Amino acid sequence: MREERKEACKNMNGSYEEQTDSYGPYTVPGSGSYQEHGSERVGRPTTESLTKSRPQILIAGLPGSGKSSVQSVVFHKISPHETVFLAATESVHKHEVGNSAFVQLQILDIPGKLGSVEAEENLDSVMKGCSALIFVIDVTSENTDEALSRLKDTILRAYNANSNIFIEVFIHKADALTEEQRRYCQSELQERVDDELRESNDKVINRISYRTTSIFDHSVFEAFSLVVQRLISELGALESMLDLLVNRCIMEKAFLFDEVSKLYIATDSTPYHPQDFELCSDLIEVNIDLGGIYSEKIAKKGAADKDDDDKSSKGRSSTATIHLSNNMILYLREVSQYLLLVCIMRRQNFDGNVGLIEYNVKIFAEGLREIIERRRQELNLPSES
């Protein structure tokens, strides 16, 4: 099953353009695209219920700011250095993301160039249906004024169309900056935007978050994780479950990850260090890569082999344990379909307690299953079995 997912993901990489083209109504180039969108929503109730259930995230920004790059690095596993080959987005591309129960999204990638009047009008109806807006600003670009005015316009427009929308500003291509410069850039931008918005609408200011991102490190995954978390209504429950687990097993940190996108869905309330997130997400990558190399062959062999043995091993969920030289343990366990629990622990709390930890994780997984069941019903997703 996981293999299928990976395959599907690969296909998306390969036939990237075709994939988006298949959403015919949304990708008619030029002005017609938004129109189609609107009419489809009215015309077909089934689609409407789907649009309602899968939260939409709109990605906007000036041309070349990195909208498509962000989206394809996070959800299509395109390697960052390959994004230079991505062509400019000419029409609205809609990407369905259906990973774990918590990462069920529609990502709308819109052209950076302003379209015709008609298209612009329809942008409002698109924004009405969106749960979050991500505005990407290229920090290396020189036309800051244009970006700022577009940012302001887009924010106001989104807020007017939908006052419940979450607004995220990605200060992008920040890999060129030092940590200090990043912080400076962020606070300066925030100040300027706040000043400008205060004149027109000061309620919107509280709905905006700023994050510095780069596709060349983990920051874009971190930022997107936080965007996705805002759209998860069960976040509080997940966090307190993780807290309980961390307390009972004396862990240092625990993350709940979406395996396919490597976004983290929730973490416990101990202090968060970006390095922990990086290490955990790198571990997931190792787990996927090694699993990818060594499960294909065995799947084939299993088909030819006796079935009894296969059945007993089928139930085994994937786990990984890493011993680090600083007496830390990284422990990864699949707790549901495409959901991974990754924990950091001290060795003295791990050795000898593995059985207990596994038992506690099992209890955690059972609780998680209940939440997921409910969520799946709400989202009209087929239940896991």
Added chain:
Amino acid sequence: MAAVKQKLLLMGKSGAGKTSMRSIIFANYVPRETSRLGATIDVEHSNIRFLGSLTLSLWDCGGQDHFIDNFLEAEQENVFKDVAVLIYVFDAESMETKDTDYFRRVCDAIYTNSRGAKIFCLVHKMDLINENEREQFCKVREAQLKKIGERLDLTCFWTSIWDETLYKAWSEIVRCLISNLDTLKAKLRALCEVCEADEVVIFERATFLVIAHAVIEPHDDIHRFEKISNIIKQFKLSCNKKRAGLESLQVQNANSTVLILDFTVCTSIMLVCSDTRIRPAAVLHNIQLANEGFKPLLDDAPIAGSDMLIEPKNIPSSAPKASVLR
């Protein structure tokens, strides 16, 4: 056993990627960081301890024309004498006749000064060649290069810093300098059988280049070991960011168990079992017991090819003696 130095020449035109690949393999650079490297001036020597008694003396030769001319003329004897391996790097995107001319002259210099040397042509930056054209491209280039170096022992590799091909090439290069590979492989196979594993691989610990492997259950993916080198090396780097080293890694999924752990002082070992009834603890115990037996083979490994070895009398008295950390 005395420590033996093997001389490796790294040549090619300026900007071909010589220093990039050296930095990735031996100095833990991330591919993206290599864009910051400047041009190499003259020659950069580095001595790399590789397995117990082998020291790779790597000559990274600057690729600008006046340097190469200098190497081929005034410095010829100094540069091309006692060479064990020549690694000539081409830029796949721009292979001009000037390039091949230089390569021809370098081959001649090798033929005159170190006839037994092995030549490895690394056609680099293959990621820039259109995927559909690669096969044809490789065929043409290989024939061309083989013809130039027909008097010598020449192998071609197609590499890129963005994937495992670089590890494949360099594993092959260092393996040709290890003499007791057959004994090692036989022992490894025995270990593999005892553990009822599908396959066992030994990696050099610092570079994670593949030293030897034993395979009992055949696998379709012939490049998997290099892929693993690449995966683990990247992960080790991210562990380093947290100031931690990777001691062991155990990945289990529905179909298989993969164990990677430190083995002897200079090596790491990987075991893959598809029989899910096998307990990792038992495998770990076997590996620990095998450790003693492998030590003399790996940490004090004797060196290959006496004909291309620097005669002991040529080694300056200051040459490092083999010392095994225990």
